[in-house]
Amino acid sequence: MIVADPKPFQEVRGFLENYRKILILGCGTCVTVCLSGGEAQAELLASGLRIAFKKDGKEVTVLEDTVQRQCEQEFVTPVLERVKKEGIDAVVTLACGVGVNFLSDRIGAVPVFPGVNTTFYGGNVEAGLWSEMCAGCGECITYLTGGICPIARCSKHLLNGPCGGSEKGMCEVDPKNTECVWQLIYDRMKLLGRLDEMRNLLPMKDWRPAMDGGVRRTVREHIYRLSYKSQT
Amino acid sequence: MEKESHLYATCSAACPVHTDTREYVRRISTGDYEGALDVLLEVNPFSSVCGRICHHPCESQCRRQVIDAPVGLRLLKRFVVENTREYRIQRRKKVEPVLGRKIAVIGSGPSGLTAARDLAMLGYKVTVFEKDSMLGGMLAHAIPRYRLPVDALQEDIDDILALGIESRLNCEVGKDVSFKDLRKEYDAILIAVGLAESHSLPIPGIGSDGILLGIPFLWDVANGSPPTLGDRVMVIGGGNVAIDVARAAKRLGPSQVIMACLESREEMPAWKWEIEEAEEEGISIMNSWGPKAILEQNGKTTGIEFKRCTRVFDENKRFNPQYDESVTTSLDVDSVILTIGQKANLDFLKETTVGVDRGRLICDRESCTATERGVFVSGEVMTGPGSAIQAVATGHDVARAIHHYLETGETLKLPQESIETIGELPAQTAARARKFDHIDVRLTDASQRIKDFSPIEPGYTEAQALSEARRCLACGTGAVLAPSAQCAGCLTCVRICPYGVATVERTASMPAQECLTCGLCAAECPAAGVALARFATNRVKETLESILTDCSAEKIQRPLVVSYCCLYEATSRKYLREQTRSEIEETGILRVMVPCVGRLGSIDLVSPFELGADRVSIIACHETGCLYTGAEELLERRIQQARRFLDEIGVGGESLQFFRTHTSAEESWPQFWRESKEDLRATSAA
Numbered sequence: 037m038i039v040a041d042p043k044p045f046q047e048v049r050g051f052l053e054n055y056r057k058i059l060i061l062g063c064g065t066c067v068t069v070c071l072s073g074g075e076a077q078a079e080l081l082a083s084g085l086r087i088a089f090k091k092d093g094k095e096v097t098v099l100e101d102t103v104q105r106q107c108e109q110e111f112v113t114p115v116l117e118r119v120k121k122e123g124i125d126a127v128v129t130l131a132c133g134v135g136v137n138f139l140s141d142r143i144g145a146v147p148v149f150p151g152v153n154t155t156f157y158g159g160n161v162e163a164g165l166w167s168e169m170c171a172g173c174g175e176c177i178t179y180l181t182g183g184i185c186p187i188a189r190c191s192k193h194l195l196n197g198p199c200g201g202s203e204k205g206m207c208e209v210d211p212k213n214t215e216c217v218w219q220l221i222y223d224r225m226k227l228l229g230r231l232d233e234m235r236n237l238l239p240m241k242d243w244r245p246a247m248d249g250g251v252r253r254t255v256r257e258h259i260y261r262l263s264y265k266s267q268t
Numbered sequence: 269m270e271k272e273s274h275l276y277a278t279c280s281a282a283c284p285v286h287t288d289t290r291e292y293v294r295r296i297s298t299g300d301y302e303g304a305l306d307v308l309l310e311v312n313p314f315s316s317v318c319g320r321i322c323h324h325p326c327e328s329q330c331r332r333q334v335i336d337a338p339v340g341l342r343l344l345k346r347f348v349v350e351n352t353r354e355y356r357i358q359r360r361k362k363v364e365p366v367l368g369r370k371i372a373v374i375g376s377g378p379s380g381l382t383a384a385r386d387l388a389m390l391g392y393k394v395t396v397f398e399k400d401s402m403l404g405g406m407l408a409h410a411i412p413r414y415r416l417p418v419d420a421l422q423e424d425i426d427d428i429l430a431l432g433i434e435s436r437l438n439c440e441v442g443k444d445v446s447f448k449d450l451r452k453e454y455d456a457i458l459i460a461v462g463l464a465e466s467h468s469l470p471i472p473g474i475g476s477d478g479i480l481l482g483i484p485f486l487w488d489v490a491n492g493s494p495p496t497l498g499d500r501v502m503v504i505g506g507g508n509v510a511i512d513v514a515r516a517a518k519r520l521g522p523s524q525v526i527m528a529c530l531e532s533r534e535e536m537p538a539w540k541w542e543i544e545e546a547e548e549e550g551i552s553i554m555n556s557w558g559p560k561a562i563l564e565q566n567g568k569t570t571g572i573e574f575k576r577c578t579r580v581f582d583e584n585k586r587f588n589p590q591y592d593e594s595v596t597t598s599l600d601v602d603s604v605i606l607t608i609g610q611k612a613n614l615d616f617l618k619e620t621t622v623g624v625d626r627g628r629l630i631c632d633r634e635s636c637t638a639t640e641r642g643v644f645v646s647g648e649v650m651t652g653p654g655s656a657i658q659a660v661a662t663g664h665d666v667a668r669a670i671h672h673y674l675e676t677g678e679t680l681k682l683p684q685e686s687i688e689t690i691g692e693l694p695a696q697t698a699a700r701a702r703k704f705d706h707i708d709v710r711l712t713d714a715s716q717r718i719k720d721f722s723p724i725e726p727g728y729t730e731a732q733a734l735s736e737a738r739r740c741l742a743c744g745t746g747a748v749l750a751p752s753a754q755c756a757g758c759l760t761c762v763r764i765c766p767y768g769v770a771t772v773e774r775t776a777s778m779p780a781q782e783c784l785t786c787g788l789c790a791a792e793c794p795a796a797g798v799a800l801a802r803f804a805t806n807r808v809k810e811t812l813e814s815i816l817t818d819c820s821a822e823k824i825q826r827p828l829v830v831s832y833c834c835l836y837e838a839t840s841r842k843y844l845r846e847q848t849r850s851e852i853e854e855t856g857i858l859r860v861m862v863p864c865v866g867r868l869g870s871i872d873l874v875s876p877f878e879l880g881a882d883r884v885s886i887i888a889c890h891e892t893g894c895l896y897t898g899a900e901e902l903l904e905r906r907i908q909q910a911r912r913f914l915d916e917i918g919v920g921g922e923s924l925q926f927f928r929t930h931t932s933a934e935e936s937w938p939q940f941w942r943e944s945k946e947d948l949r950a951t952s953a954a
């Protein structure tokens with residue numbers, strides 16, 4: 037899933053200097069799960085903003101709402117209607133960057149500000165801890181590395197590691213918390229009885245399916261632009 | 269949520285009148301004793317009596333017992349009644365018999381009076397006929413005063429009579445007025461005559477002087493004219509009535525009181541606690557002996573001979589005692605009181621067409637009817653020996669049946685109750701719950717209590733009652749996912765639930781059977797989607813808002829401190845009472861009592877500042893006091909997080925204060941509030 041962290045309050049506050057009616061929009065999926073942008077967080081930010089505006093003697097209405105996923109047309113439409121109907125003049129979304137874009141593309145002349153910093157694709161390692169595990173590079177090579185991704189989990193994104201900064205299984209960048217992914221790959225390949233494969237150099241990676249190849253889109257032909265749907 | 273609310277807690281399910289136990293206990297813990305009384309009286313007009321002598325099936329089924337011990341529900345009930353006397357008098361009202369139909373109730377025991385009450389409330393004109401000089405049946409005449417003082421019964425009876433029920437005392441049907449006359453005068457008749465006579469025994473010597481029967485004996489004792497007993501008294505029987513007889517006899521001064529019964533110790537039908545109390549009072553029990561003969565000299569009882577009872581019940585669990593006649597024993601005694609069972613006196617039906625079969629009234633339990641149209645039955649004459657609360661339950665039933673009959677002319681078959689309970693508390697959940705000592709009261713010392721018929725059991729003090737009330741698990745009123753919740757299945761509830769109750773299958777689920785209602789999942793849910801079915805804290809902001817809009821901002825003595833206090837810590841009603849608007853204005857302190865401050869979510873800690881608070885002060889219970897595993901740690905972390913946020917928004921984290929009660933709420937809370945107020949002044953001066 038996508039992981040995000042709340043932006044510093046004052047940064048968000050700074051976006052909103054000139055608005056009178058602001059909507060804080062939570063998202064019910066990834067950011068709810070990683071405890072940074074669900075309904076509870078939206079309520080909290082809204083409350084904080086109301087307090088801060090009042091302290092500054094500003095009369096600003098701060099509203100709150102949450103949708104199931106801000107990256108879907110159907111879920112977002114009611115919010116767009118609400119923004120229009122209620123004359124909301126700015127939106128702070130607590131969704132990942134996708135939500136910010138998705139709304140901005142559709143909302144017309146109302147500005148949309150990010151309330152969180154989208155950080156990575158990760159997994160919940162234990163209660164309260166998320167860790168990066170995928171880089172979305174567009175061409176998965178983990179079949180070569182025992183299912184462990186060196187691109188996402190090596191600080192240097194090395195395809196042929198480890199580097200000299202691997203010490204006692206930990207990465208020199210953050211020796212307390214971060215394991216050296218190449219140590220992990222080594223251990224795992226050993227466990228799988230494939231240690232000899234590590235003699236092979238990994239081939240050069242084609243980065244075109246990643247960011248380098250331009251904006252990525254995906255089409256699922258079997259439901260894309262159904263003719264009977266466009267008729268109605 | 270809707271579904272759960274149909275589920276009975278095991279306590280309510282076990283109660284014959286299904287008292288809403290959780291609700292009255294909840295009301296006690298919020299200091300709303302009047303409200304608690306309303307809940308009790310709704311179903312049980314004999315609440316005062318039951319607070320004293322109910323055999324409390326609710327406690328026997330209390331789910332807390334797998335954790336430590338059941339909640340002391342009977343004493344809580346008594347506490348409510350004893351602390352709402354004036355209110356109880358105020359709430360009385362007379363009901364005019366607008367329906368114009370007349371009903372005669374024969375017998376003023378708990379079932380007769382309950383039916384009379386229900387019918388009077390519906391608007392019928394009810395007359396109760398009682399052969400004795402006092403209303404209440406066995407409650408008035410048999411249950412000894414040391415267990416049930418007259419005043420305690422009288423409260424209930426006064427309440428019932430206040431509806432406008434007419435009572436004819438010293439009026440025995442069959443003697444002072446005939447059943448036939450009643451039939452002519454009344455539209456319906458209820459026979460609720462109980463089982464007022466004791467069985468005797470067909471053994472040699474039974475006619476001698478010094479042989480007494482249990483119920484008449486108790487009756488005389490209760491009416492202040494106890495029979496003369498010899499110095500050595502033998503009570504035959506092993507049930508609760510026998511225990512009462514023995515204990516009452518003991519109080520009359522003989523040097524020896526011995527009980528003998530057919531049953532082994534384990535088989536004795538008397539309640540365990542009654543047996544123990546009797547033994548404490550110096551009454552000895554001879555188990556597995558059956559009376560063989562009374563020994564007499566010149567017509568005076570001198571002793572009793574027993575034979576060994578080898579078996580009381582047969583394979584089909586039917587009463588069918590077997591003896592070994594070769595094993596006998598005899599004792600010198602001066603008096604023998606027989607307490608081996610009761611029967612009804614139905615002589616008043618002799619010349620009537622109401623069916624009686626071998627001394628038993630023929631009746632249909634499902635419709636509470638006798639064999640004649642318009643004649644109804646309730647209480648022990650219908651059910652056989654039971655409990656007061658069971659008699660009350662049949663009183664309600666028969667009232668419904670009579671009402672239906674008078675309205676439609678037809679017999680009502682009472683629907684079979686199907687009661688779905690939330691089930692037992694699973695052992696693995698119980699194992700993770702914190703134990704809290706059950707508050708017991710100390711009975712008067714045995715050596716003291718056998719001196720007279722003074723009540724032997726003290727009631728709960730307020731502090732004891734509040735403390736015991738909070739032990740209630742509020743079964744089945746715990747966490748529920750709101751239907752509109754955007755549950756992302758994030759597992760936060762699963763991860764923080766101290767009892768391993770929450771699960772996620774697509775969305776979160778907190779099974780009612782297991783949830784211990786701590787509310788921690790509600791406080792932490794990132795989708796703000798979990799609420800508690802009762803005792804909810806998810807409307808704190810709205811509550812605060814409505815209180816504060818009532819106050820005038822200029823009048824409030826600044827700084828305004830919103831103080832969340834642990835409801836369970838209060839040892840008196842002092843802080844449980846709702847504050848008046850002017851009290852809040854004058855003190856600048858707004859108390860919010862929360863059933864565990866661990867339930868407060870981050871938003872609850874921050875939003876008061878939005879509503880104008882200058883400071884939020886959280887007062888948790890005593891160090892060792894928290895009912896809920898994990899609540900302290902989660903709350904402390906949440907407070908740290910909220911403080912950082914308050915720093916960020918410019919309010920200052922120090923405005924959120926945390927205190928832990930020491931000594932008592934009454935002592936330490938005012939001190940905390942003073943600190944909260946002073947601190948702020950210091951900061952604003954600086």
Ligand SMILES: Cc1cc2nc3c(=O)[nH]c(=O)nc-3n(C[C@H](O)[C@H](O)[C@H](O)COP(=O)(O)OP(=O)(O)OC[C@H]3O[C@@H](n4cnc5c(N)ncnc54)[C@H](O)[C@@H]3O)c2cc1C
Pocket residue numbers: 321322323374375376377378379380397398399400404405406407410411412439440441442460461462463464486508509512613616646647648649653654655656657659
């Ligand atoms: C010694 C003893 C101890 C008990 N202890 C407990 C206890 O601790 N807890 C508990 O829950 N239950 C206890 N019970 C049981 C409880 O008292 C009974 O279940 C209950 O009183 C039955 O109520 P009832 O309405 O059927 O009849 P009763 O209470 O028996 O009342 C019947 C009434 O009808 C009157 N009556 C009879 N014939 C006539 C007539 N012809 N005309 C006019 N009036 C008539 C009688 O005088 C009596 O007042 C005890 C019972 C006894 C005997």
